Amino acid sequence: MNTQTPNEPLQALDDETWRDVVTAIDRTYSELVDYQERLEAQNRELDEMRQFMASVLSSISEMLIVIDRAHNIERTGGALSDILGIDTASMIGTPLSDLLEAGAGKALSDAIAEVMRDRRPRVIEVSFLTPDGPTPLDVSVSPRLDPRGRSQGVVLVGRPLGELRNAYRELEASHTALQNAQAQLVQHEKLASLGRLVAGVAHELNNPISFVYANTHALEKYTRRFETYFDAVQSGASRPELGALRDELKLDRTVKNLRGAIDGAKEGAERVRDIVEDLRRLSADGTGEKVRFDMVQTARTAADWVVRGTKTPVRIAMDGAAQAFAMGNPGHAQQVVMNLVQNAIDALADTADPLVTLHAQARDGKTVLQVRDNGPGISESDAPAIFDPFFTTKPVGKGTGLGLSISQKIAQENGGTLTLAATGPNGSCFELSLPAGDPE
Ligand SMILES: Nc1ncnc2c1ncn2[C@@H]1O[C@H](COP(=O)(O)OP(=O)(O)O)[C@@H](O)[C@H]1O
Ligand SMILES: [Mg+2]
Known part of the structure; x- marks a missing residue:
């Protein structure tokens, strides 16, 4: 290390001065090494951060657009290139309105201007140009500030509305289908238990009704016998004649049976009444x-x-x-x-x-x-x-x-x-x- 100009005479340095110089060089050098190491560490951190950000940005299923104050695209991320079908690198520096359906730009640039002014995020529906034609996206617009709090533009996060709507519609359809199926099953169970009930009731009623029927049938037969006898009385038949007719018609037994037939019919009718009563109780609702x-x-x-x-x-x-x-x-x-x-x-x-x-x-x-x-x-x-x-x-x-x-x-x-x-x-x-x- 030579710090002298060529025309100055060379002066000898004493030992003390040499030591100071060497120490100063040493210190400077070790500071330099320190500085270099810190720089490298920061570089590494920065690199990791960049990779982290890139991986996060690319895995977001929404599209991401960072806009500068002139509404030009500064950065992109997420599913933007998938949604729009364009290479994202080619978008940088181009106006945002290039990505939109003609006529859709005004509402969005108004929203962006408002967000930059009052710094409050907003959500707006905007139609973007995609390979499938104009597609509505649900876009949230958030302010982007520099470290000193000055507006630098905005960040747009968008998600295809159609996809959301479709998913919602499908969900609703399957929900309705499920509800219908459930209602049908409930109805089915109700019908099944009603069917069981009706079958049981029909069976139950059959017995007493046939009982009533058989007894009224007997009553009819007895009535015919009495009618025959009364006709004979009316037409002035003699006592012996009437006696013979009584035997022939078995009237004594018939009178006795009459009571039984009436009781039988009554019993059957009562049974029917009880069953109906049971049924009424069953149908009494909650x-x-x-x-x-x-x-x-x-x-x-x-x-x-x-x-x-x-x-x-x-x-x-x-x-x-x-x-x-x-x-x-x-x-x-x-x-x-x-x-x-x-x-x-x-x-x-x-x-x-x-x-x-x-x-x-x-x-x-x-x-x-x-x-x-x-x-x-x-x-x-x-x-x-x-x-x-x-x-x-x-x-x-x-x-x-x-x-x-x-x-x-x-x-x-x-x-x-x-x-x-x-x-x-x-x-x-x-x-x-x-x-x-x-x-x-
Ligand atoms: N007494 C029982 N013995 C054996 N399994 C039974 C009995 N009762 C109910 N189960 C079981 O419980 C299930 C549910 O009964 P339930 O709710 O009445 O519906 P379902 O009779 O329409 O199947 C039946 O499918 C059957 O597997
Ligand atoms: Mg059951």
């Missing part, structure tokens, strides 16, 4: 009218109706208390028991000696009815799902999967519960529990 009723009787009626309506031969046994009073809507309870008995009968299709047992009892202030079957039981994997709406293991057209979920809801509306109490290879047991009715 107006929340809760009364005290006998669970045993309700369960028996329900089971009778289901059994009459099915072709499967199945034995129904009643055990437990002879009477068990509950509070609630008896029509609702009947509906639940009908569902449970129907499920039990369905499960018994392949059982050798099919048996459904109804067992009512009072327990902890509740009246509990168990419906047991000796069917194959419910598998461990199915059991948690059986109360879910639409869960069914039955073939399409047979099961709707709504019986248990509706029944459980009915039980809850009546202040009770419906649970699966036990299940296994020897059968299942469902429990309907309702608040107990006051003892009489």
Whole structure:
């Protein structure tokens, strides 16, 4: 290192001065190395940052456009080139309006001007030119400021509206389809239980009606005999003649039978009246009218109706208390028991000696009815799902999967519960529990 000009005479430096110079050089050099290292580290950081930004920008599914104050494109990113079908590099420095459908530029440049003025972001629908023709995009316009808070332009983030709208429309369509399918299934279950009910009722009514019919038939026959006898009296027949006619017409026996026929017809009619009464109770809707009723009787009626309506031969046994009073809507309870008995009968299709047992009892202030079957039981994997709406293991057209979920809801509306109490290879047991009715 030579700092002297050539025409100055060379002066000898003393040792002290040399040491100072060397130390200064040393220090400067090590500062230089430090500085260099820091610069390199910053460079690396900058590089990483740039790569990070680039990767983030390119993975954004929205399009990104950075606009300078003159509304020219400064930077792009995201899905812009995909959406517009142009190479992004060629856009830099070009006016934003080049990307827009003719006539769409005014609204956007107005929005940009406003954002730059009041620095509040806005969202606007703008039509861009794409390979598929003009496409509306939902564009949010946000202000871009320099470190000193001066406006530098704006950032546009856009997303194709059509895509969003289509996705939304598809979602809505499948939602509607699902709703329709559900409504149909509910309707199906309603019809199915109505069908079961009607079949049971028809069967039930058939008996007493034929009873009434047979007895009125007998009454008609007796009436004819009396008419014959009275005609003979009227036409002045002699006492012996009348006596013979009485024997011939078996009038003494007929008088005795008359009472029986009338009683029989009355009994049949009363039975019909009771059935209609049952039906009325069943159809009484959930107006929340809760009364005290006998669970045993309700369960028996329900089971009778289901059994009459099915072709499967199945034995129904009643055990437990002879009477068990509950509070609630008896029509609702009947509906639940009908569902449970129907499920039990369905499960018994392949059982050798099919048996459904109804067992009512009072327990902890509740009246509990168990419906047991000796069917194959419910598998461990199915059991948690059986109360879910639409869960069914039955073939399409047979099961709707709504019986248990509706029944459980009915039980809850009546202040009770419906649970699966036990299940296994020897059968299942469902429990309907309702608040107990006051003892009489
Ligand atoms: N007693 C039972 N024994 C065996 N499985 C049953 C019994 N009761 C209900 N299940 C099961 O629970 C499912 C749901 O019953 P449910 O809600 O009434 O609908 P569905 O009878 O229409 O299938 C049935 O498909 C069946 O798999
Ligand atoms: Mg069912």
